[in-house]
Amino acid sequence: xxxxxxxxxxxxxxxxxxxxxxxxxxxxxxxxxxxxxxxxxxxxxxxxxxxxxxxxxxxxxxxxxxxxxxxxxxxxxxxxxxxxxxxxxxxxxxxxxxxxxxxxxxxxxxxxxxxxxxxxxxxxxxxxxxxxxxxxxxxxxxxxxxxxxxxxxxxxxxxxxxxxxxxxxxxxxxxxxxxxxxxxxxxxxxxxxxxxxxxxxxxxxxxxxxxxxxxxxxxxxxxxxxxxxxxxxxxxxxxxxxxxxxxxxxxxxxx
Numbered sequence: 462x463x464x465x466x467x468x469x470x471x472x473x474x475x476x477x478x479x480x481x482x483x484x485x486x487x488x489x490x491x492x493x494x495x496x497x498x499x500x501x502x503x504x505x506x507x508x509x510x511x512x513x514x515x516x517x518x519x520x521x522x523x524x525x526x527x528x529x530x531x532x533x534x535x536x537x538x539x540x541x542x543x544x545x546x547x548x549x550x551x552x553x554x555x556x557x558x559x560x561x562x563x564x565x566x567x568x569x570x571x572x573x574x575x576x577x578x579x580x581x582x583x584x585x586x587x588x589x590x591x592x593x594x595x596x597x598x599x600x601x602x603x604x605x606x607x608x609x610x611x612x613x614x615x616x617x618x619x620x621x622x623x624x625x626x627x628x629x630x631x632x633x634x635x636x637x638x639x640x641x642x643x644x645x646x647x648x649x650x651x652x653x654x655x656x657x658x659x660x661x662x663x664x665x666x667x668x669x670x671x672x673x674x675x676x677x678x679x680x681x682x683x684x685x686x687x688x689x690x691x692x693x694x695x696x697x698x699x700x701x702x703x704x705x706x707x708x709x710x711x712x713x714x715x716x
Contacts, residue, residue, distance in 0.1 A: 543711040546576030555585035555592045564696040569703035576713030579680035583610045588669035591617040596691035598642055600683045600707050606642025612649055612674040616662030622698045640681035649676040683707045
């Protein structure tokens with residue numbers, strides 16, 4: 462009788478243990494399944510997000526292509542000429558005699574044709590501030606480079622729009638670049654007036670003496686039609702800038 466009781470007890474314990482193991486395993490695999498389903502859902506969301514980003518980038522690329530096409534179309538719509546390219550000397554002056562009484566270039570608009578070989582004379586007679594002529598060289602197929610003349614001198618100011626403001630120069634001009642964007646010695650000269658061709662300017666005098674400056678530079682052959690901004694980096698903020706217009710030219714062979 463004792464043996465039968467012990468057997469029953471052992472069988473009940475085994476069943477109890479087996480039932481607990483099956484329940485534990487079932488719970489474990491249910492948890493793993495839920496975790497994997499969650500991972501699959503996350504991957505699906507990631508793919509959806511990536512697809513959205515790809516679609517957004519594709520849309521932006523399409524817009525950029527449309528803008529480029531529009532610019533090219535606008536370029537083609539510029540008046541075309543059929544001229545033999547020339548050597549052209551451009552004279553640009555600083556003035557403040559327009560109705561605004563502000564610093565300006567004269568002329569503000571310069572029109573040439575593709576293939577013209579340009580040189581520049583920049584003249585300023587301001588007794589207070591220095592002035593510069595700066596233009597990007599994209600019209601020569603050299604984006605990211607600049608040509609620059611700098612009419613500054615001891616006794617002239619940098620003006621109120623740079624930092625530090627109204628700083629007076631104490632030496633000869635620097636910062637000039639040539640038709641290829643390379644640094645060169647500034648060609649700035651002073652007329653034999655006021656303090657003479659070798660004298661300094663003096664914007665602190667009760668009556669500042671004349672300070673007639675000029676500089677020259679070779680812009681080179683313009684090869685890319687378009688409209689290009691030139692500016693005075695000292696006074697661009699008050700509107701001292703202008704435009705170089707290069708017309709497409711059937712007479713330009715590219716040689």
